[in-house]
Amino acid sequence: MLQIAHQRFTCQECGRCCRRFLVPVTPLEIEAIAKLPWPPGECPTRDFYCSIHGHAFFRHDAQNGDCVYLDEHSHCRMHAVFGAKCKALSCRAYPFEFLATFPGEVTAAARYDCPAVLANSGHHTEHYRSDLEEILQDSQLHLGKGFTAEELDGLTRESILxxxxxxxxxxxxxxxPVNALRELARRLERLGRPFVNDVETLKTVLPSMRDKALRETPPATPGRTWPERIRIRSKLLNCLRYDCQTGDFSWRTRLRQATLALKLFTGHGNPNDFDSRQPDSPFAKARIFDAKTWSTPVSPEVWDSLRRCLATRLESLQFFGRAYYGATFFKGLDELLEIADSALALARLNAAATHLGHLEPADGDYAVALIDHCHGKISN
Ligand code: SF4
Ligand code: SF4
Incomplete structure (x- = not known):
């Protein structure tokens, strides 16, 4: 049974996914694509993939950074000549991510690193059911075996749902606030599996437990201690580095990136030096650890995409197990709800480069696209 998360998406044909990301291609797909009978003079290249750490990806053009099959109108040449079905599974499935969950069940959720998903615009995702079910039958899709007993943390399907x-x-x-929900999750973990698995009691007590957590949880002010600062900076750095992958893994590039990473990690440098698509502002200017940063109220519009992103992960269960480095349920939940802290820091970074002083929805969207792109990966 395929469960599709409630989202909206209609491709805007912006080509971002074919420019920005390294798109995986399997050995079988490489073989099939190499044999495509291109009309004379139309084949863009026969050198279409590269290997990075033992995995193959579509090659990007050295000049403009686009996938070698992307044309000047942001359309896939392979798609235009041979149709969608000849493309690699990763190309056909994007922006959807699949996860085998409980026996006989699979979830599909669209990624927020796609601008159309981020903007919540277009068809309801249910519109794509037949396409997604077809992708599910593709032999190149490795769904895994679903949650293991260890990943489920001793919880039943019903209590998790x-x-x-x-x-x-x-x-x-x-x-x-999200940190109150994080506190609620931590309290439930401490109460233990028998308590959480008593579903009828759980349903009754959850509202009052949430209200108590809300009253007793102080406002989030991450960065008060050095370990907290190190943790947040590491998370931001991971997001920036992951978003800037280009396929250029030469020692010169790696050395440059390591030097920039060290600078950012110590609170200096400029993310734009990593990649010209990142905010152009000194890292220090964002003041991510200022008490004012955390205490200034942020309008609900700024976090619209963050709320939808968290809701999608919760609905699709794509936050633990194979969707998050094999984490157990409570560990994955804690890491998911912690996203709100990194999101505020990243949004401040974007705001520092544009409209210093207050956050706009574009800042929240920048943060959410980056974080959802990097938060765990389902590896095929
Ligand atoms: S990033 Fe999203 S909207 Fe843009 S081309 Fe890719 S799927 Fe379409
Ligand atoms: S092969 Fe086509 S769809 Fe796939 S990444 Fe390249 S341009 Fe995009």
């Missing part, structure tokens, strides 16, 4: 649905609904209540 009840808890995730409660958190998903709470995410959309603007008066409930």
């Amino acid at each position: 009840v808890l995730c649905e409660f958190l998903r609904k709470s995410i959309f209540e603007p008066d409930i």
Whole structure:
């Protein structure tokens, strides 16, 4: 059974996914693509893939950074000549990510690093059911075996679904900060599996437990201690580095990136030096650890995409197990709800380069696209 997360998406044909990301291609696909009978003079290149750390990806043009099959109108040449079905699975499936969850169940969720998903514009994702079901039959798609007993943390399917649905609904209540929900999740973990698995009691007590967590959780002020600062800086750095992957893994590029990473890690440098698509502002100017940064109220519009992104992960269960480095349920949940801290820091970074002083929805969107792109990966 395929469960599709409630989102909206219609491709805007912007070509971002074919420019910005390294798109994987399997050995079987390489073989098939190499044999495509291009009309004379139309084949862009026969040298279409590169290997990085033992994995193959579509090669990017050295001049403009686009996938070698992308044309000047942001359309795929392979698609134009041979149709969608000849493309690699990664190209056909994007922006959807699949995860085998419980026996006989698979979820599909669209990624927020696609501008159309981020903007919540277009068809409801259910519109793509037949396409997604066809992709599910593709032999190149490795779904895994679903959650292991260890990943489930001793919880039943029903208790996980009840808890995730409660958190998903709470995410959309603007008066409930995400850190209070994180505290609620931590309290539930401490109460133990028998408590959480008692679904009827759980349903009854969740609202009052949430309100208590809300009253007792101080406002988030990450960065008060050095370990916290190191943790947040490492997360930001990972996001920036991952978003800037170009396929150029020469020692010269790696050395340059390592030097820039060290600078950012110590609170200096400029993310734009990593990649010209990143905010052009000295890292220090964002003041991500200023108490004012955390205490200034942010308008609900800024976090619209963040709330939707968290809700999608909760609905699709794509935040633990194979979707997050094999993490157990509670560990994955804690890491997911911690996203809000990194998102604020990244949004401040973007705001520092544009409209210093206040956050706009574009800053929240920048942060969410970057974080969702990097938060765990489902590897095929
Ligand atoms: S990034 Fe999204 S909107 Fe842009 S081309 Fe890719 S799928 Fe379409
Ligand atoms: S092969 Fe086509 S769809 Fe796939 S990344 Fe390249 S341009 Fe995009």
